[in-house]
Amino acid sequence: MTRPRLTIVIAAFDEARALPRLQPRLAAVLDGLDADGIDAGVLYVDDGSGDGTWEAMEVIAAADARVSLLRLSRNFGKEVALTAGLDQVTDGAAMILDADGQDPPELIPQFVARWREGYDDVHGTRVSRAGESWAKKATAHAFYRVIQRLAKTPVPADTGDYRLLSPRALDALRQIRERHRFMKGLFGWIGFNRIAIPYERHARIAGRSKFGFWRLWNFAIDGVTSFSTAPLRLATYVGLATACAAFVFALWVVGKAMLYGDAVAGWPTMMAVILFLGSVQLVALGVIGEYLGRLYEESKRRPLYLVRDWRSSRHPGPEGLHQERVVTAAQG
Template sequence: MPFSLAIVVPAYNEAQVIDSFHSRLGAVLDAIDATAHIVYVDDGSQDETWARLCALADRDPRVEAMRLSRNFGKEAALTAGLDHVDADAVVVIDADLQDPPEVIPALIERWREGNDVVYATRGERDGETRTKKFTSAAFYRVMERVSDTPLPRDTGDFRLLSRRAVEALRELRERQRFMKGLFAWIGYRQAAVTYHRDARYAGSTKWNYWRLTNLAVEGITSFSTAPLRIATWLGVSAAGLAFLYGLWVLLKVLIWGDPVRGYPTLMVVILFLGGAQLLALGVIGEYVGRTYSESKRRPLYYVESRRGGRPPFT
């Protein structure tokens, strides 16, 4: 039975790969009995990405290109695409060809079984270092333990969403966005499709370890209060140890007199208590900063221009 299918593709400095990606995506969509609509979201690229997207929109009636007014980040670009589409099923996929478009039919098959969210779980992962694989696996396992909304392991943004799942996501307008967590938070029936993740086709990754670390902090603080709880227990532990040490000093004075205590011991105590306090304040600051950002209620993104495709979703 024919249905409408939208593909949301965020892109940032992907000029080297965008034509190859579209060629493979187009071949997949040609074999699917669906009315397809492809929305490319240029997240303020600084290379020729926008020019190439405009060229695709001019020659392929299925393509619509959106350019954001600046680089708002991938999470905002995904949100812009999801806000714009109107289809029975929506697939979110990156343009770097690490997530092969050929997996889309398998996602559709699971969706037809009644699932609202079908996420693509990475089996083998080419082109990634052992450090990257280890830190990625560690992050998902930490999230399983500290979050009330566990994330599926080894799963990125590549997935299919039903119409009602997309409508649910549109209601979540928080500024500090961690899309993997939001995809899981909405609930509904979810299923997995395992696939082989390829190495990047061309260009270089935009996700260095600094940005990945920031994303991990974003995910943990957005979907868990565990860091605050840890800071509380760290403060209690530090206070308890300080009390026990003070009691020991008092007993020493009462039993053996008042010998001169050493400088190293004093410095250890000061540094321990000071470090514990600064750590707790830093964790609290992360949450206060997020509260401040949410209170300003700024728009998530601005669209500078569009090319091709259908009128925007209203």
């Protein structure tokens, strides 16, 4: 019988210090999976790094025949880099792992066990986050709760990209080619059988996080606007409420002038009303602009990513078929 296949997909950007420390742990996991009858390998995706990450990947691939490498033409962002890696997994399941070592690879056999039980999306849910500031923990906690309320698509709380996807889940995900990719939402959108594995997230093994608060803020906006129209509806409600308040205020001003006259000039009141209404209009236009900008990006139909280099693994298996897949994904 053909052994089940698993590809561990790791997208990295400027992680030259972390990858050499992560690989020995991965190699031990691969050895254990091989003993359990799983044909496993690793696919590293270099998202246009500039610190020697690609060179570090080449050293790793030269030492381990189970490692494949994919290098994008520039930095496209983590979401697109993950998409590029998952596009290449045309046989078997895929396990997504961060390059910083915060998500322990030693738990991968637990994910595989759940996959063998019939689950299509086995995701890790964080019960603790070591090495992160209280501000980052608080904002992450708030973000997941907000998007759960705004989006119709299920997005599990405190759950990132640390997950295993079955072959049919990967096939479904490959059909989604939108440009602004909020992967956590896409994982929930495809549905299928899902189960969570609680775990404790570790501190980074090397380097610093590339996601500052500004990038996290933009990431949150992408998540909300990709899976919810609630901001547009909120802008409508605010506009209606403001219009009603302005109408009532206008009646009060006219009635007061008719009954008591208007001996005092209303400059402060007039300016306050104008500034308030103008601010509401600008906010509403900004919300509409966010959605319109995304429509503009989608209409151009540019490729999600372009591939610069591909290094197939030397491990026996169907990796030789991936070269053609890389070209197709880059153009589609």
